[in-house]
Amino acid sequence: MAAPPPRNDGRIIIHFDYDCFYASVFEAENPVLKSLPLAVQQKQIVVTANYEGRRRGLRKLQLISEAKKVCPDAVILLGEDLTKFRDASKALYSFLKSFVWGDRVEKLGFDEVYLDVTEMIEYNVELLNSHNLANSFFYLNKLDPTIGFAYDATTFCGPTYPPSPDGQPEATITPSSSSSDALRVRLLVASHLAHYLRDQLEQQKGYTATVGVSTSKLLSKLAGSVHKPNNQTTLLPPYTAGQPGEESNVTRFLDAHDIGKVPGIGFKLAQKLRAHVLGREPNSETYHAATPGDKVTVRQVRLFPGMGPPLLDKILGGPGSPRDIGVKVWGLLNGVDSSEVSQARATPTQISIEDSYGRLDSIDAVRKELVTLAGSLIRRMRTDLTEEEEEDTKDSIPADERKESRSVSRIRWLARPRTLRLSTRPRPPANPDGSRSHSSNRISRSAPIPPFIFNLGDSVDALAERLVQHSLMSMFRKLHPEKSGWNLRLLNVAVTNMVESAGEQKQSSGRDIEKMFRKQEAVLRDWKSSSESEPAPSQLDFHHYQSSHEPRSGLSSKLAAQTPLSYESPAEDYQTAGSTLCELAQDDDDVWEEISDDAGEEEAILSDTCKLCGASIPHFAMEAHELYHRVPD
DNA sequence: TCGGAGTAG
DNA sequence: TTTTCTACTCCGA
Numbered sequence: 001m002a003a004p005p006p007r008n009d010g011r012i013i014i015h016f017d018y019d020c021f022y023a024s025v026f027e028a029e030n031p032v033l034k035s036l037p038l039a040v041q042q043k044q045i046v047v048t049a050n051y052e053g054r055r056r057g058l059r060k061l062q063l064i065s066e067a068k069k070v071c072p073d074a075v076i077l078l079g080e081d082l083t084k085f086r087d088a089s090k091a092l093y094s095f096l097k098s099f100v101w102g103d104r105v106e107k108l109g110f111d112e113v114y115l116d117v118t119e120m121i122e123y124n125v126e127l128l129n130s131h132n133l134a135n136s137f138f139y140l141n142k143l144d145p146t147i148g149f150a151y152d153a154t155t156f157c158g159p160t161y162p163p164s165p166d167g168q169p170e171a172t173i174t175p176s177s178s179s180s181d182a183l184r185v186r187l188l189v190a191s192h193l194a195h196y197l198r199d200q201l202e203q204q205k206g207y208t209a210t211v212g213v214s215t216s217k218l219l220s221k222l223a224g225s226v227h228k229p230n231n232q233t234t235l236l237p238p239y240t241a242g243q244p245g246e247e248s249n250v251t252r253f254l255d256a257h258d259i260g261k262v263p264g265i266g267f268k269l270a271q272k273l274r275a276h277v278l279g280r281e282p283n284s285e286t287y288h289a290a291t292p293g294d295k296v297t298v299r300q301v302r303l304f305p306g307m308g309p310p311l312l313d314k315i316l317g318g319p320g321s322p323r324d325i326g327v328k329v330w331g332l333l334n335g336v337d338s339s340e341v342s343q344a345r346a347t348p349t350q351i352s353i354e355d356s357y358g359r360l361d362s363i364d365a366v367r368k369e370l371v372t373l374a375g376s377l378i379r380r381m382r383t384d385l386t387e388e389e390e391e392d393t394k395d396s397i398p399a400d401e402r403k404e405s406r407s408v409s410r411i412r413w414l415a416r417p418r419t420l421r422l423s424t425r426p427r428p429p430a431n432p433d434g435s436r437s438h439s440s441n442r443i444s445r446s447a448p449i450p451p452f453i454f455n456l457g458d459s460v461d462a463l464a465e466r467l468v469q470h471s472l473m474s475m476f477r478k479l480h481p482e483k484s485g486w487n488l489r490l491l492n493v494a495v496t497n498m499v500e501s502a503g504e505q506k507q508s509s510g511r512d513i514e515k516m517f518r519k520q521e522a523v524l525r526d527w528k529s530s531s532e533s534e535p536a537p538s539q540l541d542f543h544h545y546q547s548s549h550e551p552r553s554g555l556s557s558k559l560a561a562q563t564p565l566s567y568e569s570p571a572e573d574y575q576t577a578g579s580t581l582c583e584l585a586q587d588d589d590d591v592w593e594e595i596s597d598d599a600g601e602e603e604a605i606l607s608d609t610c611k612l613c614g615a616s617i618p619h620f621a622m623e624a625h626e627l628y629h630r631v632p633d
Numbered sequence: 634t635c636g637g638a639g640t641a642g
Numbered sequence: 643t644t645t646t647c648t649a650c651t652c653c654g655a
Contacts, residue, residue: 021642042646061645082647109642109649266640267643320638320653354647419634444636492648497634 002308004334005327007250008215009183009239012190013341014115014197015212015220016096019229021111022079023050025088028206037071039064040079043356047079051229085110095205097344099140099197104341114217115197116341121190128153128185133171138192151192158195158232161223161253180238180246187213191234198232215239218337219250221263239335250335255299262298264332269316273301276315302333347385347415352494353377354423360488370422370472373493374464378453381495386411386456411456417495420467421446422475425490442490445475449495 018024022040027033027050037053039046039062046067049058057070067074079085089110096113097105101123104116124138136153139145151157154169164170171188190213201207211232212224223235241248254262260270274282274296282294301307313326322328331337353376360366388409423444450470453463472493480486 017642045645047646063645080647111642264640268639322639322652348649349651350649352648356646421636423636442637446635494649 001303001306002310002330004241005331005336007240007336008338011116011118011215011341012121012186013214013216013220014117014190014194015214015217015224016113016115016197016201017210017212017221017224018092018111019208019210020048020050020054021089022048022085023053024207025085026077026079028088029084033075037074039067039071039074039076041076042078042080046076049074082110092201092205092207095201096197099200101142103343105344106341112221114220114341117190117193120193121186124189124193125185128189138189138196149192149196151196153188153192156188156234156236157191158234159227160191160234160236161226162236162249164236180240180242183215183237183239187215187234187237191232194232194234198230216335216337217339217341218263218332219253219335222254222257222261248335254333254335255297255302257298259296259298259301262332264337265329269329270296272315277301277304298333347498347500349498350494350496351377351380351384351417352421352492353380354490354492356425356490357488360491361484361486363483366476366488366491367468367473369491370468370476370493371461371464373491374467374472375460377493377495378460378463378467381417381453382411382456382460385413385415385417385498387414413454413501415498415500416454417449417498419446419495419497420449420471420475421492421494421496422472422479423490423492423494424476424479424488426480427487427489442492443479444492445478446496447471447475 023033023038026038026040033050035052037056037058038050039053039058040048041064044064046058046060046062046064048060049067053071053074056074058067058074064076067076089107093105093107093113096115100115100117101119102116106114108114120140123142127139128136133153136151137148138151139148141147154171156164156170171185194211194213198209198211201209208230210224210228210230212220212222212226213232213234214220214223219235223233226233235253236249238246238248239250241251258270259265259273260267265273271282274294277296277300278294282296304311309326309330311326312329316325316329353373355369355373357369360369389412390409421444423442425442428441450467452458453467455463
């Protein structure tokens with residue numbers, strides 16, 4: 001058996017898990033619900049129930065019909081619109097974050113948060129007065145020593161694992177503290193902070209939480225679930241198996257868990273590990289119903305003959321699995337998790353909207369659903385990817401205009417996604433016999449995002465319609481080329497690949513402007529006089545274009561009207577025209593339509609992000625746009 | 634960069 | 643293992 005990897009107990013992590021979160025959001029809105037059995041419904045299932053409901057037989061993932069049977073007077077509320085849950089989640093996250101020093105506060109889903117409170121704990125451990133521990137004060141603010149709370153540092157606050165004998169003082173601060181004693185004091189102080197935060201959360205926000213205190217995300221999360229709901233658990237030292245007689249509480253604690261309960265070991269990995277330990281395939285059907293004969297604990301896996309990273313690689317490795325899976329899982333089995341609590345993100349890395357359907361088998365129905373989904377997606381982009389910008393000190397704005405715009409705050413994009421993705425889940429083609437064809441069964445296609453969806457002036461519905469028209473329908477056809485015969489149970493529309501647009505513009509230098517002109521020629525040929533067969537950049541003749549072309553439609557006339565030409569520097573004119581085209585394409589429906597018609601649908605939806613300013617620009621206009629950033633030769 | 638797999642709540 | 647509506651990371655091509 002391999003030795004356990006070295007442990008890093010340098011951090012103190014608190015894991016928060018709000019109790020039955022969706023139900024609590026409804027209860028916070030309407031406190032009468034607290035004493036009633038409450039179930040939150042999505043489609044035909046109960047996604048969560050409050051504790052009164054659970055007492056009366058309501059269960060997570062229960063069918064609604066079943067729920068009504070076991071608890072006829074249950075209050076059942078629809079929770080398919082996630083907006084209020086998302087908002088509540090954000091508010092609670094900000095609330096907790098406001099207590100923590102530093103930026104290491106990480107959200108996991110809507111209802112969990114990790115806090116790295118190491119700095120706060122170290123500071124407060126140092127300020128402990130070993131002669132009067134019973135009357136300690138926790139300082140929440142380094143600058144203002146009046147902010148904080150009093151606590152008794154002779155005992156842990158709340159339950160521990162293992163349970164501590166009643167009435168025994170816990171804190172022993174001696175000059176010759178072992179490292180285990182030092183950790184003990186840190187965890188003890190942290191247990192009081194955890195209690196204080198839970199209390200504040202309940203008093204000020206009305207939410208209870210289940211909390212774990214330990215030295216890593218893995219252990220704090222697992223520890224928390226020992227006492228649920230509305231309670232907390234601190235995992236006591238020693239964390240390392242040291243001298244004989246000093247056994248690791250981590251190992252003791254972890255060993256009893258089902259292998260599939262360990263965060264990071266999901267269904268697939270758990271099944272492989274079970275199969276290996278049992279020497280046969282486990283009953284895959286009823287994982288949640290916990291087939292008793294198939295239960296495999298962490299201990300069984302950890303102590304299996306020959307177990308260690310290499311064996312784990314053999315069991316779990318293979319094409320597609322993470323490179324260091326053996327080392328990673330070996331760490332988890334031994335309670336070692338070096339992953340950091342990540343810093344708060346300004347914007348999400350992805351936004352997706354999906355819906356599921358009983359039957360979806362016609363193009364018209366799909367188009368209709370896509371418009372709905374696209375609308376929701378655009379609304380979400382507007383709420384999650386934009387911010388209000390206080391009008392500024394721009395010198396470029398004339399003084400009289402500045403006055404007006406100063407009081408008005410305008411909206412700007414914090415980040416722009418570059419990629420649009422459409423996913424579907426086809427219904428398994430009705431198998432006559434044994435039904436399930438085993439696949440993860442989501443398929444997807446992605447494409448660059450057309451820039452018009454960033455138009456804040458346009459109505460969401462109009463943009464959604466256009467997005468379906470321009471992008472989503474052609475993506476759908478790639479996904480399902482057949483006219484019919486398919487039947488979908490799910491549609492998902494997502495934007496990914498975020499580029500922060502607030503960021504500074506880094507300067508790229510040494511680009512070959514001549515080359516750009518030549519390449520650009522192909523897409524901007526419309527601007528040139530038709531008689532020129534081999535035009536050099538200097539021969540580009542906007543004047544000729546403007547005077548000889550009929551303003552046949554939106555793009556031409558708008559360009560002609562909005563592109564003042566100097567006739568002195570073709571390069572400058574090129575820049576002006578290029579930037580105008582880009583602006584028009586982004587801000588003006590008609591221009592976009594016309595560009596699409598000219599370039600063809602496939603070509604038109606291709607867009608890219610300008611490396612200099614972050615704007616999303618159609619491919620065919622990118623060269624011109626980049627020129628816009630440059631000082632003319 | 635894309636599409637799929639796996640994990641999480 | 644499917645059931646809901648997401649969001650993240652990793653891998654191979």
